[in-house]
Amino acid sequence: MGQSIRIAIAGYGNLGRGVEAAIAKNPDMQLTGIYTRRPPSQLQPRLEATSVYSMEALSGHAGKIDVLILCGGSKEDLPQQGPELAALFNTVDSFDTHARIPEYFASVNGPALANRKTALISAGWDPGMFSINRVYGEALLPDGATYTFWGKGLSQGHSDAIRRIPGVAGGVQYTVPVQDALEEVRQGSRPTLTTRQKHTRDCFVVLEPGADPEAVKNAIVTMPHYFDEYDTTVSFITEEALRREHNAMPHGGLVIRTGNTTEENTQVVEYSLKLGSNPEFTSSILVAYARAVHRMHQAGQYGAKTVFDVAPGLLSAKSPEQLRAEDL
Amino acid sequence: MGQSIRIAIAGYGNLGRGVEAAIAKNPDMQLTGIYTRRPPSQLQPRLEATSVYSMEALSGHAGKIDVLILCGGSKEDLPQQGPELAALFNTVDSFDTHARIPEYFASVNGPALANRKTALISAGWDPGMFSINRVYGEALLPDGATYTFWGKGLSQGHSDAIRRIPGVAGGVQYTVPVQDALEEVRQGSRPTLTTRQKHTRDCFVVLEPGADPEAVKNAIVTMPHYFDEYDTTVSFITEEALRREHNAMPHGGLVIRTGNTTEENTQVVEYSLKLGSNPEFTSSILVAYARAVHRMHQAGQYGAKTVFDVAPGLLSAKSPEQLRAEDL
Numbered sequence A, B: 001m002g003q004s005i006r007i008a009i010a011g012y013g014n015l016g017r018g019v020e021a022a023i024a025k026n027p028d029m030q031l032t033g034i035y036t037r038r039p040p041s042q043l044q045p046r047l048e049a050t051s052v053y054s055m056e057a058l059s060g061h062a063g064k065i066d067v068l069i070l071c072g073g074s075k076e077d078l079p080q081q082g083p084e085l086a087a088l089f090n091t092v093d094s095f096d097t098h099a100r101i102p103e104y105f106a107s108v109n110g111p112a113l114a115n116r117k118t119a120l121i122s123a124g125w126d127p128g129m130f131s132i133n134r135v136y137g138e139a140l141l142p143d144g145a146t147y148t149f150w151g152k153g154l155s156q157g158h159s160d161a162i163r164r165i166p167g168v169a170g171g172v173q174y175t176v177p178v179q180d181a182l183e184e185v186r187q188g189s190r191p192t193l194t195t196r197q198k199h200t201r202d203c204f205v206v207l208e209p210g211a212d213p214e215a216v217k218n219a220i221v222t223m224p225h226y227f228d229e230y231d232t233t234v235s236f237i238t239e240e241a242l243r244r245e246h247n248a249m250p251h252g253g254l255v256i257r258t259g260n261t262t263e264e265n266t267q268v269v270e271y272s273l274k275l276g277s278n279p280e281f282t283s284s285i286l287v288a289y290a291r292a293v294h295r296m297h298q299a300g301q302y303g304a305k306t307v308f309d310v311a312p313g314l315l316s317a318k319s320p321e322q323l324r325a326e327d328l
Helices: A014-023 A055-064 A078-086 A098-114 A129-140 A156-163 A179-186 A213-221 A239-245 A278-298 A320-326 B014-023 B055-064 B078-086 B098-114 B129-140 B156-163 B179-186 B213-221 B239-245 B278-298 B320-326
Strands: A005-010 A029-036 A052-054 A067-070 A091-093 A118-120 A144-150 A168-177 A199-207 A231-236 A251-260 A266-275 A303-305 B005-010 B029-036 B052-054 B067-070 B091-093 B118-120 B144-150 B168-177 B199-207 B231-236 B251-260 B266-275 B303-305
Touching (some): A005 A278, A029 A278, A078 A098, A098 A303, A098 B320, A129 B278, A144 A168, A168 A179, A179 A251, B005 B055, B005 B278, B029 B278, B098 B118, B129 B251, B144 B168, B168 B179, B168 B239
Parallel strands (some): A005 A067, A067 A091
Antiparallel strands (some): B168 B199
């Protein structure tokens, strides 16, 4: 057993909290500190013993951290932090704006290469484990079709969109795969499915006093991009029911590849997740990839990387010999 | 588009036939020939244009083959062919005697390293894709448990065992996961399951004229290792029904990892296969790994490798840029 891997956390929201919990589950790692933009004394880490520092202290701690896990958001935080911090640290992040990944990759790759650092971007489950399964599926069944379904799960972006509507005091939105579509896909017939045919959206909304339910409902179901292309249900609930029944962050989904190896034979590969907590599972993935990043850096593999570049064995705390004997 | 990858096949049973079919689905590859121990003129390849050679011709063709896919069996063929051919070619095989993998790895690693070749052993779906999912599951959810279920599918080894019983003219055996056990595992309670609780075995048997059904049935259900630890059903059918209803080679199974990221939150990851043809899917995997082996060899990564050493992106015909833009 070598020295333990020294991990630090930049940003302490749901994801940062999850990373703190995940490090405690991995005996070959230690958490050296949490870095925050808030006043450090305001933070309450899970473990009292965890050190909390101001984000400004990071650059002075470069020699004490093997991998820095960036737990900021993809919209505001990572586009700035990713390139900056990849010049100083080996990093892992969960950048998840799919359309901007090539641009983000390039912005991180330059500083990482120039400073001989390893920066893994866009880890998590989608992008991340789902992406890996899309690639495996395509490679193993080149004559086929890939389907990604999300849910049942709470969508943060859609819940936020509901809460911005006038008259809404609170609310959550669940994305739900359409069972008939799922079953059709599993039969291997490679159906063409519209957005509406794949998912429904279920909203649970608390109204402000005096708000008009019909107006709120109409504002939701007609909202462009977010709801207008889906079959959306809106249920009105009390503030108390929202707190009691909708306080968890479950999510999940499926990646299905169906294909033919010959005309006669259809093959179906399915990868599915049922997550009690979406941020905690994402965090757990980031921590496993931190182990891989540490090893890739030690092997001299610098620059920006994605999950496609990481051999499965690098994620495991086991040695290659042990993996071959126990897991193959 | 670079030069196409030149693949050859050693051994032409179900697996070799599947590899021939799979190469035709991958436009960046070409099949240079099939090598057989039988008289080459006796072989009927899928495509008339495919060249068939005697196995002895192989060593003279080293410069014309980028990757040789070994399609022999794990019991007799590969222990000898694997080390011999890894001295001359980059190879991919499906060695699947789990308990002997470390020994086989060592026997292939020496000659491959000494001759600067890359030899990927034990590809397929188990060992192979199931192994990868066991490793990912453990790494992402270190506080958890892994379950592998096989079936519903035709087991070649168990079908062979039935056919060796006196009085049996023909027969097949299907391995079937126990649904209640599966559902219990999916709940995340990490049950301890005995062999009997996980799978049942369904046998369909054709009797020889005058054979005693009770004696045959008893010989099957009490057979050590193969059947005695399972709930086994035996159905007697006609020769014609066997040919008509049991001539396919379906298989599949599931790898499930359940675990907790915190005390409150359970996470479930499930990878499942429903295969119309077991050998064709295995072959398709071997061909995708041949692409990876070719690239690893070009990058100077010599010696024996397993699926744990192969980054997912190496399997894909797409470039890293394309993968990041389209699949991440």
